[in-house]
Amino acid sequence: MTSEQQNPLAVDKISSLILRFSVPSIIAMLVSAVYNIADQLFIGNAVGTLGNAATNIAFPLAMMCTGLGLLFGIGGAASFNLHMGAGKKEKAPYFVGNAITMLLTVGILLFAITELFLNPLLVGFGSPADVLPLARQYVRVTAIGFPFLILTIGSGHLIRADGSPKMAMFVNISGAVINIVLDAVFVLGFHWGMYGAAAATVIGQVISAIIAVCYLSHYRTVTLHSKHFRPNASHLAQICSLGMASAINQVAMMIVQITMNNLLKHYGAQSVYGESIPIACSGIVMKVNQLYFSVIIGLSQGSQPIQSFNYGAKQYNRVKESYRLAITVGAIVSIVSFLLFQIFPRQILGLFGSGSKEYFDFGVNYFRIFLLFTWLNFMQPISSTFFSSIGKAYKGTFLSLTRQILFLLPLLLLFPRFWGIKGILYASPVADVLSFAVGLAMVIHEFQLIRKLEVSEQNTTTF
Numbered sequence: 200m201t202s203e204q205q206n207p208l209a210v211d212k213i214s215s216l217i218l219r220f221s222v223p224s225i226i227a228m229l230v231s232a233v234y235n236i237a238d239q240l241f242i243g244n245a246v247g248t249l250g251n252a253a254t255n256i257a258f259p260l261a262m263m264c265t266g267l268g269l270l271f272g273i274g275g276a277a278s279f280n281l282h283m284g285a286g287k288k289e290k291a292p293y294f295v296g297n298a299i300t301m302l303l304t305v306g307i308l309l310f311a312i313t314e315l316f317l318n319p320l321l322v323g324f325g326s327p328a329d330v331l332p333l334a335r336q337y338v339r340v341t342a343i344g345f346p347f348l349i350l351t352i353g354s355g356h357l358i359r360a361d362g363s364p365k366m367a368m369f370v371n372i373s374g375a376v377i378n379i380v381l382d383a384v385f386v387l388g389f390h391w392g393m394y395g396a397a398a399a400t401v402i403g404q405v406i407s408a409i410i411a412v413c414y415l416s417h418y419r420t421v422t423l424h425s426k427h428f429r430p431n432a433s434h435l436a437q438i439c440s441l442g443m444a445s446a447i448n449q450v451a452m453m454i455v456q457i458t459m460n461n462l463l464k465h466y467g468a469q470s471v472y473g474e475s476i477p478i479a480c481s482g483i484v485m486k487v488n489q490l491y492f493s494v495i496i497g498l499s500q501g502s503q504p505i506q507s508f509n510y511g512a513k514q515y516n517r518v519k520e521s522y523r524l525a526i527t528v529g530a531i532v533s534i535v536s537f538l539l540f541q542i543f544p545r546q547i548l549g550l551f552g553s554g555s556k557e558y559f560d561f562g563v564n565y566f567r568i569f570l571l572f573t574w575l576n577f578m579q580p581i582s583s584t585f586f587s588s589i590g591k592a593y594k595g596t597f598l599s600l601t602r603q604i605l606f607l608l609p610l611l612l613l614f615p616r617f618w619g620i621k622g623i624l625y626a627s628p629v630a631d632v633l634s635f636a637v638g639l640a641m642v643i644h645e646f647q648l649i650r651k652l653e654v655s656e657q658n659t660t661t662f
Contacts, residue, residue: 221501255482266449268352274442284511296427306346325460374407444595451603529577
């Protein structure tokens with residue numbers, strides 16, 4: 200029996216592998232989302248609507264951290280699994296080492312840039328004047344945790360690629376639990392407000408990063424040496440190409456969030472809601488929606504090592520089966536989420552503190568209109584990760600751009616000209632339908648190409 204056949208990724212039942220890798224990944228992603236939601240829950244109840252708006256203004260920086268973590272984490276993990284599946288064990292550890300080096304480097308750079316240009320950044324993110332002081336308090340502290348957060352996010356994928364999905368989950372859970380406990384102590388107990396929530400977040404991130412580093416120093420499937428950590432242009436190029444789709448998806452979300460904040464501020468000032476209420480509601484809706492997306496993204500990330508390894512090993516049936524299973528589960532989760540958002544929007548808003556009649560009116564409309572086609576949103580993230588997993592980085596990157604940049608962003612700029620602030624809400628369902636259609640067409644075409652590879656492989660084996 201060959202080493203390839205002995206590898207569980209090559210022989211275990213696909214449903215068992217999806218369960219084994221996706222559940223810890225989903226939990227890890229949910230826990231990551233809890234970092235932001237926990238702060239907003241405590242801040243909303245202790246500080247109020249302006250505090251909710253402040254966390255939304257700060258949210259693009261959290262998205263940037265996630266994007267950088269995914270760029271080098273998923274890119275490094277996919278490169279590692281592809282080379283291991285192809286039997287290139289000597290080269291595989293360079294991708295892990297280079298990924299770790301870059302995670303640390305970009306984390307430190309983002310911290311420095313944020314601290315140096317804090318005010319211009321927050322104003323550019325759309326902060327109203329009455330929200331700016333609270334946003335400044337929050338980000339000044341949370342920026343300290345950026346290197347630790349980026350390292351933790353990226354390391355989770357590298358740890359999962361090493362065959363330890365439960366450890367990847369534990370890395371994130373440990374920090375999130377500490378964050379929630381300290382949120383309660385610092386915000387509700389000590390009444391430290393924005394500073395308390397920020398400090399709780401950073402402490403949780405530091406502890407998660409320490410646990411991740413302890414694991415990475417004892418990698419299981421390969422031995423990491425100092426030479427593996429030295430940046431290499433060709434290795435980094437492959438890492439970035441395979442991680443680009445997931446990273447661009449986050450950056451695209453960040454760009455859209457910044458645009459929306461500024462549009463909500465502008466058109467909100469012309470409505471009965473004012474500048475701050477729409478931004479506060481948007482922040483809550485986006486972060487609650489992030490819980491749903493955490494399940495979808497966790498599902499796609501959990502299937503990544505299965506797809507990468509088997510594509511490298513030319514076991515194409517297993518590649519297709521893993522995608523079909525992931526997309527089916529994603530569709531079910533999306534439908535359930537859609538029903539929750541449509542039926543219980545006011546109750547969800549109420550978890551984040553009280554507000555005026557206008558606050559709840561706008562928030563309920565935001566949930567029901569902006570997320571009208573949530574039940575289709577499983578296609579794009581699962582499919583873009585699928586393309587990256589099989590080495591088709593350019594397709595994954597393009598697909599990751601469809602919803603946010605190619606469709607949603609232009610519609611956000613166009614629709615409010617006709618329908619005012621509600622035009623911002625109408626843009627999302629239209630973009631969802633268009634991105635679903637593009638993703639479906641691309642996957643159907645890719646499956647036809649994989650079928651040709653299967654036929655070619657069968658002919659080669661026969662002769």
